[in-house]
Amino acid sequence: MKTLAKWSVDDYHRMIQVGILCDRRVELLAGEIVEMSPETPIHYSTAKRGAKYLEELLIGRADVRFNGPITLSNSEPEPDIAIVRLPESAYNQRHPEPPDIFWVVEVAKSSLQKDLELKTSIYASANIPEYWVLNLSTGQIIVFREPHNGKYVSKQTIGEGKITPIAFPDIQVSVEKLLM
Template identity: 65%
Template sequence: MKTLAKWSVSDYHQMVTAGILANRQVELLAGEIIEKVPETPLHYNVAKRDSRYLETLLQGKADVRFNGPITLADSEPEPDIAIVRLPESAYDTRHPYAEDIYWVVEVARTSLQKDLTIKAAIYAAAEIPEYWVLDLKGQQLRVLRDPVGDKYETETVYESGVLKPLAFPEISVSISKLLS
Protein backbone atom coordinates (compact mmCIF):
# COMPACT_ATOMS: atom_id res chain seq x y z
CA MET A 1 0.00 0.00 0.00
CA LYS A 2 1.27 3.46 -0.88
CA THR A 3 1.20 6.24 1.67
CA LEU A 4 0.50 9.72 0.45
CA ALA A 5 2.64 12.45 1.97
CA LYS A 6 0.51 15.20 3.46
CA TRP A 7 1.77 18.78 3.27
CA SER A 8 1.32 21.39 5.95
CA VAL A 9 0.35 24.96 5.18
CA SER A 10 3.90 25.94 6.18
CA ASP A 11 5.36 23.39 3.71
CA TYR A 12 3.08 24.75 1.00
CA HIS A 13 4.13 28.36 1.71
CA GLN A 14 7.80 27.32 1.53
CA MET A 15 7.19 25.68 -1.87
CA VAL A 16 5.44 28.82 -3.13
CA THR A 17 8.25 31.07 -1.84
CA ALA A 18 10.92 28.81 -3.37
CA GLY A 19 9.17 28.93 -6.75
CA ILE A 20 8.56 25.18 -6.85
CA LEU A 21 4.91 25.74 -7.72
CA ALA A 22 5.51 28.66 -10.10
CA ASN A 23 3.35 28.55 -13.21
CA ARG A 24 1.18 25.82 -11.69
CA GLN A 25 -2.49 26.38 -10.92
CA VAL A 26 -2.76 24.54 -7.61
CA GLU A 27 -4.29 24.84 -4.16
CA LEU A 28 -3.68 22.98 -0.91
CA LEU A 29 -6.75 20.94 0.09
CA ALA A 30 -6.64 18.80 3.23
CA GLY A 31 -2.86 18.48 3.02
CA GLU A 32 -2.81 17.57 -0.69
CA ILE A 33 -1.60 19.83 -3.49
CA ILE A 34 -4.37 19.66 -6.06
CA GLU A 35 -4.26 21.00 -9.62
CA LYS A 36 -7.10 23.42 -10.24
CA VAL A 37 -9.41 22.86 -13.18
CA PRO A 38 -9.11 25.73 -15.67
CA GLU A 39 -12.02 28.16 -15.45
CA THR A 40 -14.42 28.58 -18.34
CA PRO A 41 -15.13 32.15 -19.44
CA LEU A 42 -18.67 31.89 -17.99
CA HIS A 43 -17.36 30.68 -14.61
CA TYR A 44 -14.85 33.53 -14.42
CA ASN A 45 -17.31 36.22 -15.49
CA VAL A 46 -20.05 35.09 -13.08
CA ALA A 47 -17.57 35.04 -10.18
CA LYS A 48 -16.22 38.46 -11.14
CA ARG A 49 -19.70 40.03 -11.55
CA ASP A 50 -20.87 38.49 -8.27
CA SER A 51 -17.84 39.76 -6.39
CA ARG A 52 -18.54 43.28 -7.69
CA TYR A 53 -22.22 42.96 -6.75
CA LEU A 54 -21.33 41.81 -3.22
CA GLU A 55 -18.75 44.61 -2.91
CA THR A 56 -21.52 47.11 -3.61
CA LEU A 57 -23.82 45.56 -0.99
CA LEU A 58 -21.08 45.20 1.64
CA GLN A 59 -19.18 48.45 1.15
CA GLY A 60 -17.71 49.55 4.47
CA LYS A 61 -18.87 46.32 6.17
CA ALA A 62 -16.55 43.62 4.76
CA ASP A 63 -13.76 42.98 2.30
CA VAL A 64 -14.87 40.98 -0.75
CA ARG A 65 -11.92 38.97 -2.09
CA PHE A 66 -12.00 37.60 -5.65
CA ASN A 67 -10.06 34.39 -6.47
CA GLY A 68 -7.71 34.83 -3.53
CA PRO A 69 -6.30 32.26 -1.10
CA ILE A 70 -7.51 31.77 2.45
CA THR A 71 -5.38 29.96 5.06
CA LEU A 72 -7.02 27.18 7.07
CA ALA A 73 -5.52 24.52 9.36
CA ASP A 74 -4.40 22.06 6.65
CA SER A 75 -5.63 23.80 3.50
CA GLU A 76 -5.13 26.92 1.47
CA PRO A 77 -8.03 26.90 -0.98
CA GLU A 78 -8.74 29.74 -3.37
CA PRO A 79 -12.49 30.26 -3.29
CA ASP A 80 -14.03 32.26 -6.10
CA ILE A 81 -15.22 34.80 -3.52
CA ALA A 82 -14.46 35.19 0.18
CA ILE A 83 -16.24 37.70 2.39
CA VAL A 84 -13.83 38.66 5.18
CA ARG A 85 -13.45 41.10 8.05
CA LEU A 86 -12.08 44.57 7.55
CA PRO A 87 -9.58 46.17 7.40
CA GLU A 88 -8.21 44.97 4.09
CA SER A 89 -4.72 45.93 5.29
CA ALA A 90 -4.87 43.06 7.81
CA TYR A 91 -4.08 40.79 4.83
CA ASP A 92 -0.94 42.59 3.69
CA THR A 93 1.27 39.99 5.39
CA ARG A 94 -1.03 36.95 5.44
CA HIS A 95 -4.14 35.53 3.83
CA PRO A 96 -7.40 35.54 5.81
CA TYR A 97 -7.72 32.84 8.46
CA ALA A 98 -10.94 30.99 9.28
CA GLU A 99 -11.79 33.44 12.07
CA ASP A 100 -11.61 36.32 9.56
CA ILE A 101 -14.15 34.79 7.19
CA TYR A 102 -17.88 35.54 7.18
CA TRP A 103 -18.60 33.22 4.25
CA VAL A 104 -17.15 31.84 1.04
CA VAL A 105 -18.66 31.40 -2.42
CA GLU A 106 -17.71 28.85 -5.06
CA VAL A 107 -19.03 29.06 -8.60
CA ALA A 108 -19.60 25.59 -10.03
CA ARG A 109 -19.98 24.67 -13.66
CA THR A 110 -17.84 21.54 -13.80
CA SER A 111 -16.75 21.39 -10.14
CA LEU A 112 -20.11 20.96 -8.35
CA GLN A 113 -19.31 17.53 -6.90
CA LYS A 114 -15.90 18.66 -5.57
CA ASP A 115 -17.39 21.88 -4.18
CA LEU A 116 -20.18 20.05 -2.34
CA THR A 117 -17.92 17.32 -0.92
CA ILE A 118 -14.21 18.12 -0.54
CA LYS A 119 -14.47 21.89 -0.23
CA ALA A 120 -17.62 21.75 1.92
CA ALA A 121 -15.84 19.40 4.35
CA ILE A 122 -12.79 21.71 4.52
CA TYR A 123 -14.88 24.84 5.07
CA ALA A 124 -17.11 23.14 7.67
CA ALA A 125 -14.09 21.77 9.57
CA ALA A 126 -12.72 25.33 9.66
CA GLU A 127 -16.06 26.43 11.15
CA ILE A 128 -16.76 28.91 8.37
CA PRO A 129 -20.37 29.70 9.27
CA GLU A 130 -21.75 29.93 5.77
CA TYR A 131 -20.81 28.48 2.37
CA TRP A 132 -22.54 29.32 -0.90
CA VAL A 133 -22.25 27.23 -4.07
CA LEU A 134 -23.57 28.75 -7.28
CA ASP A 135 -24.60 25.83 -9.50
CA LEU A 136 -24.49 27.34 -13.00
CA LYS A 137 -25.84 24.23 -14.76
CA GLY A 138 -28.77 23.80 -12.37
CA GLN A 139 -29.33 27.57 -12.01
CA GLN A 140 -29.45 27.19 -8.24
CA LEU A 141 -27.72 28.68 -5.22
CA ARG A 142 -26.96 26.13 -2.52
CA VAL A 143 -26.44 27.69 0.90
CA LEU A 144 -24.76 25.55 3.53
CA ARG A 145 -24.86 26.66 7.16
CA ASP A 146 -24.35 25.33 10.69
CA PRO A 147 -20.94 23.60 10.48
CA VAL A 148 -20.48 20.60 12.78
CA GLY A 149 -17.25 18.65 12.38
CA ASP A 150 -16.60 18.37 8.66
CA LYS A 151 -20.24 18.75 7.58
CA TYR A 152 -22.80 21.49 7.31
CA GLU A 153 -26.03 20.61 9.09
CA THR A 154 -28.26 22.81 6.93
CA GLU A 155 -28.44 23.06 3.14
CA THR A 156 -31.02 25.25 1.44
CA VAL A 157 -31.43 25.46 -2.33
CA TYR A 158 -32.61 28.71 -3.90
CA GLU A 159 -33.66 29.39 -7.47
CA SER A 160 -34.99 32.91 -6.89
CA GLY A 161 -35.82 35.41 -4.17
CA VAL A 162 -33.44 37.08 -1.75
CA LEU A 163 -30.99 35.78 0.79
CA LYS A 164 -29.91 37.43 4.01
CA PRO A 165 -26.33 36.48 4.99
CA LEU A 166 -25.89 35.37 8.60
CA ALA A 167 -23.24 38.03 9.27
CA PHE A 168 -25.28 40.86 7.72
CA PRO A 169 -29.00 40.17 8.09
CA GLU A 170 -29.76 43.75 7.06
CA ILE A 171 -28.43 42.99 3.54
CA SER A 172 -30.68 41.43 0.88
CA VAL A 173 -28.82 39.49 -1.82
CA SER A 174 -30.75 38.83 -5.04
CA ILE A 175 -30.48 35.16 -6.04
CA SER A 176 -31.34 35.91 -9.68
CA LYS A 177 -28.62 38.58 -9.82
CA LEU A 178 -26.05 36.07 -8.49
CA LEU A 179 -27.10 33.45 -11.05
CA SER A 180 -27.19 35.79 -14.06
Protein backbone atom coordinates in the same frame (compact mmCIF):
# COMPACT_ATOMS: atom_id res chain seq x y z
CA MET B 1 -2.02 0.46 -0.58
CA LYS B 2 0.07 3.61 -0.92
CA THR B 3 0.07 6.28 1.72
CA LEU B 4 0.41 9.79 0.36
CA ALA B 5 2.49 12.32 2.22
CA LYS B 6 0.34 15.21 3.41
CA TRP B 7 1.67 18.74 3.13
CA SER B 8 1.24 21.36 5.84
CA VAL B 9 0.29 24.94 5.09
CA ASP B 10 3.87 25.92 6.08
CA ASP B 11 5.31 23.37 3.61
CA TYR B 12 3.03 24.74 0.91
CA HIS B 13 4.10 28.34 1.62
CA ARG B 14 7.78 27.34 1.48
CA MET B 15 7.22 25.67 -1.92
CA ILE B 16 5.61 28.87 -3.18
CA GLN B 17 8.44 31.04 -1.78
CA VAL B 18 11.19 29.04 -3.47
CA GLY B 19 9.32 28.87 -6.78
CA ILE B 20 8.50 25.16 -6.88
CA LEU B 21 4.86 25.89 -7.67
CA CYS B 22 5.33 28.94 -9.87
CA ASP B 23 3.33 28.82 -13.09
CA ARG B 24 1.08 26.11 -11.63
CA ARG B 25 -2.62 26.68 -10.85
CA VAL B 26 -2.85 24.70 -7.64
CA GLU B 27 -4.36 24.92 -4.18
CA LEU B 28 -3.75 22.99 -0.97
CA LEU B 29 -6.82 20.92 -0.07
CA ALA B 30 -6.77 18.68 3.02
CA GLY B 31 -2.98 18.42 2.87
CA GLU B 32 -2.82 17.60 -0.85
CA ILE B 33 -1.66 19.91 -3.63
CA VAL B 34 -4.47 19.81 -6.18
CA GLU B 35 -4.57 21.21 -9.72
CA MET B 36 -7.31 23.82 -10.05
CA SER B 37 -9.93 23.33 -12.76
CA PRO B 38 -9.55 25.64 -15.74
CA GLU B 39 -12.06 28.47 -15.64
CA THR B 40 -14.61 28.68 -18.41
CA PRO B 41 -15.68 32.16 -19.51
CA ILE B 42 -19.10 31.80 -17.80
CA HIS B 43 -17.44 30.66 -14.55
CA TYR B 44 -15.05 33.61 -14.51
CA SER B 45 -17.72 36.15 -15.51
CA THR B 46 -20.23 34.89 -12.94
CA ALA B 47 -17.63 34.95 -10.16
CA LYS B 48 -16.37 38.42 -11.11
CA ARG B 49 -19.87 39.92 -11.42
CA GLY B 50 -20.85 38.23 -8.14
CA ALA B 51 -17.85 39.71 -6.35
CA LYS B 52 -18.67 43.21 -7.69
CA TYR B 53 -22.31 42.86 -6.66
CA LEU B 54 -21.38 41.73 -3.13
CA GLU B 55 -18.85 44.58 -2.87
CA GLU B 56 -21.64 47.07 -3.62
CA LEU B 57 -23.89 45.51 -0.96
CA LEU B 58 -21.16 45.29 1.67
CA ILE B 59 -19.20 48.51 1.07
CA GLY B 60 -17.55 49.64 4.29
CA ARG B 61 -18.68 46.47 6.11
CA ALA B 62 -16.58 43.66 4.63
CA ASP B 63 -13.75 43.01 2.20
CA VAL B 64 -14.93 40.97 -0.79
CA ARG B 65 -11.99 39.01 -2.19
CA PHE B 66 -12.03 37.58 -5.73
CA ASN B 67 -10.07 34.38 -6.51
CA GLY B 68 -7.75 34.81 -3.53
CA PRO B 69 -6.40 32.27 -1.06
CA ILE B 70 -7.65 31.74 2.47
CA THR B 71 -5.52 29.89 5.03
CA LEU B 72 -7.09 27.05 6.99
CA SER B 73 -5.45 24.47 9.28
CA ASN B 74 -4.47 21.98 6.56
CA SER B 75 -5.71 23.72 3.41
CA GLU B 76 -5.23 26.88 1.43
CA PRO B 77 -8.10 26.93 -1.05
CA GLU B 78 -8.77 29.81 -3.42
CA PRO B 79 -12.52 30.31 -3.32
CA ASP B 80 -14.05 32.30 -6.14
CA ILE B 81 -15.31 34.83 -3.59
CA ALA B 82 -14.50 35.22 0.11
CA ILE B 83 -16.25 37.76 2.30
CA VAL B 84 -13.91 38.70 5.14
CA ARG B 85 -13.51 41.19 7.96
CA LEU B 86 -12.10 44.65 7.39
CA PRO B 87 -9.59 46.25 7.23
CA GLU B 88 -8.22 44.96 3.95
CA SER B 89 -4.72 45.90 5.18
CA ALA B 90 -4.97 43.09 7.76
CA TYR B 91 -4.12 40.75 4.87
CA ASN B 92 -0.94 42.46 3.71
CA GLN B 93 1.24 39.86 5.47
CA ARG B 94 -1.14 36.89 5.56
CA HIS B 95 -4.26 35.49 3.93
CA PRO B 96 -7.60 35.55 5.76
CA GLU B 97 -8.04 32.76 8.31
CA PRO B 98 -11.25 31.25 9.75
CA PRO B 99 -11.92 33.97 12.38
CA ASP B 100 -11.69 36.57 9.56
CA ILE B 101 -14.16 34.84 7.21
CA PHE B 102 -17.88 35.62 7.12
CA TRP B 103 -18.61 33.26 4.22
CA VAL B 104 -17.17 31.85 1.01
CA VAL B 105 -18.68 31.35 -2.44
CA GLU B 106 -17.69 28.86 -5.13
CA VAL B 107 -19.00 29.03 -8.69
CA ALA B 108 -19.38 25.51 -10.05
CA LYS B 109 -20.07 23.58 -13.18
CA SER B 110 -17.22 21.18 -13.96
CA SER B 111 -15.96 21.51 -10.36
CA LEU B 112 -19.39 20.84 -8.79
CA GLN B 113 -18.55 17.46 -7.27
CA LYS B 114 -15.33 18.77 -5.67
CA ASP B 115 -17.14 21.87 -4.40
CA LEU B 116 -20.04 19.87 -2.92
CA GLU B 117 -17.91 17.14 -1.35
CA LEU B 118 -14.28 17.99 -0.62
CA LYS B 119 -14.60 21.76 -0.24
CA THR B 120 -17.79 21.48 1.82
CA SER B 121 -15.93 19.23 4.25
CA ILE B 122 -12.88 21.53 4.33
CA TYR B 123 -14.93 24.68 4.96
CA ALA B 124 -17.14 23.00 7.59
CA SER B 125 -14.06 21.59 9.37
CA ALA B 126 -12.65 25.13 9.50
CA ASN B 127 -15.94 26.31 11.05
CA ILE B 128 -16.63 28.79 8.28
CA PRO B 129 -20.19 29.76 9.21
CA GLU B 130 -21.59 29.87 5.70
CA TYR B 131 -20.67 28.44 2.30
CA TRP B 132 -22.53 29.12 -0.96
CA VAL B 133 -22.16 27.09 -4.18
CA LEU B 134 -23.46 28.79 -7.32
CA ASN B 135 -24.47 25.84 -9.50
CA LEU B 136 -24.25 27.07 -13.09
CA SER B 137 -25.85 23.88 -14.44
CA THR B 138 -29.11 24.29 -12.53
CA GLY B 139 -29.18 28.06 -11.96
CA GLN B 140 -29.45 27.53 -8.22
CA ILE B 141 -27.46 28.44 -5.13
CA ILE B 142 -26.78 25.80 -2.52
CA VAL B 143 -26.40 27.44 0.89
CA PHE B 144 -24.57 25.52 3.62
CA ARG B 145 -24.76 26.74 7.23
CA GLU B 146 -24.11 25.60 10.80
CA PRO B 147 -20.79 23.75 10.63
CA HIS B 148 -20.56 20.91 13.14
CA ASN B 149 -17.96 18.11 13.32
CA GLY B 150 -16.71 18.69 9.76
CA LYS B 151 -20.16 18.87 8.18
CA TYR B 152 -22.77 21.53 7.62
CA VAL B 153 -26.01 20.81 9.50
CA SER B 154 -28.11 23.05 7.24
CA LYS B 155 -28.28 22.80 3.44
CA GLN B 156 -30.77 24.79 1.37
CA THR B 157 -31.10 25.01 -2.41
CA ILE B 158 -32.46 28.33 -3.67
CA GLY B 159 -33.41 29.12 -7.27
CA GLU B 160 -34.90 32.59 -6.90
CA GLY B 161 -35.50 35.36 -4.42
CA LYS B 162 -33.17 36.64 -1.75
CA ILE B 163 -30.62 35.20 0.65
CA THR B 164 -29.84 36.89 3.96
CA PRO B 165 -26.24 36.19 5.03
CA ILE B 166 -25.85 35.16 8.67
CA ALA B 167 -23.22 37.84 9.31
CA PHE B 168 -25.34 40.64 7.84
CA PRO B 169 -29.02 40.05 8.69
CA ASP B 170 -29.98 43.44 7.24
CA ILE B 171 -28.60 42.60 3.77
CA GLN B 172 -30.67 40.90 1.06
CA VAL B 173 -28.65 39.18 -1.69
CA SER B 174 -30.54 38.59 -4.94
CA VAL B 175 -30.14 35.02 -6.21
CA GLU B 176 -30.85 36.17 -9.76
CA LYS B 177 -28.17 38.90 -9.62
CA LEU B 178 -25.54 36.47 -8.32
CA LEU B 179 -26.30 33.94 -11.05
CA MET B 180 -26.66 36.32 -14.01
